[in-house]
Structure formats: structure tokens, C-alpha cells
Amino acid sequence: MCRVRIAIDDFGTCDSSLAYLKHFPPDVLKIDKSFIDDISFHEHNMEIAATIVAMGPILGFKILVEGVETPEQLAFLQEKGCDLY
DSSP, X not given: OOOOOOEEEEETSTTOOTHXXXXXXXXXXXXXXXXXXXXXXXXXXXXXXXXHHHHHHHHXXXXXXXXXXXXXXXXXXXXXXXXXX
């Protein structure tokens, strides 16, 4: 038996909206790299990323963050409970 999995790419940018979660419940939600690029310097980006990561277990999907490049980014995401990097 084959199972189709859905991932929403670049969540939080342009065409990726919360409405997709209602119509196409994903297995994986990929947070766009732009939200973590300056995570150490912009509290607003930290809050957005933390909120999206927190939604994962509540709504039953995994969270993947693209472009993790620094130990600070990784530590922040691990602390928040992110699933994949």
C-alpha cells in the first residue's frame, strides 16, 4: 500500500497560508529559512518560529526548518521542540 504524504514548503511566506492547513492537512510543515536567518537578532522572528513549531504537535504534523546554519539557531529550535532541521 502506498501512502501519499503532504509537505507545505516555505510556510509563512507569500502563497503559504494557514488556510492550507485546513484544506490540505500536512504531514510536514517546512518553515522558510527567512524566519531563522536573523533569529538571534530579531525577537519577532523568534516568536514567529516558536509559534509555528508549537503548532506541530497540536495539529499532528512534523516541523522542518530549512537553512539551519549556526549553533544558536539549532539550540533555539531544539529548545522549542522542532522535529527536523
